[in-house]
Amino acid sequence: MVDTYGTLDFEGIADETKIKNVVVYGSPTASTTPVIDYIGVDDIVITQPTGTNKVVTLSATYNYVPIFSTLPFSNTSLQFSIGATTSMRTGP
16 A cells, blocks of 8 residues: 555555555556446545554445345335455554
8 A cells, every 4th residue: 555666655655546446446547347346436445544553444335235125015225335444554
C-alpha cells in the first residue's frame, strides 16, 4: 500500500484511488473488467494511518442478494452484507 520509488516515506501511503483500483481491478489503473464481480471502488474504505498507530486499514463490504431475494409469501429480504478487512503496519 506504499508506493516506493527509490525513497521510502513512512508518513504516507499510496494514492487511495490506486489502492482501490488494485483491490477491484488488480492494477493501479482502472479497467472495464474487475477481478472481483459485483464490487466497485465505492465499496472499498481506507483508513489512513496515524502518528500513533501507524496502521492502514482497508475494508470492503458487499451486499449479497441470493437468487431468491425474499422469503415466499412475505416481503422479508434475504439480502445480507459480507465484509472483509485487512490491516498493514506502515512504519517502525
